[in-house]
Amino acid sequence: MEKMIQLKVRKDLDARQQLTFIKLKGSLISKGYTEIIHILDQDEEFHINTFRTATVRRTEVEGYISAFLARENLSESISLE
Numbered sequence: 365m366e367k368m369i370q371l372k373v374r375k376d377l378d379a380r381q382q383l384t385f386i387k388l389k390g391s392l393i394s395k396g397y398t399e400i401i402h403i404l405d406q407d408e409e410f411h412i413n414t415f416r417t418a419t420v421r422r423t424e425v426e427g428y429i430s431a432f433l434a435r436e437n438l439s440e441s442i443s444l445e
Contacts, residue, residue: 366416369425370445373411377441384436388429397425403417412445 377385389401398415406412417425426444433439 367419367422368416371396371413372414372445373445374441386407388432
């Protein structure tokens with residue numbers, strides 16, 4: 365079974381933040397957490413990035429994302445929903 369993970373991303377990321385977020389998404393795919401990430405507009409301020417991952421890996425994925433966001437100082441611009 366799979367679980368949906370959502371990331372709420374500010375649209376006004378600067379160039380460094382955008383590049384770092386692209387690296388996060390690439391690492392999620394390369395680590396096998398997901399195969400594709402969908403991007404939708406939420407409103408004028410945010411995008412929602414969603415992907416599915418195996419239920420047994422959900423805690424691992426969320427921990428990886430949280431640590432990455434904290435390490436890269438992106439926690440105020442990107443949140444795990």
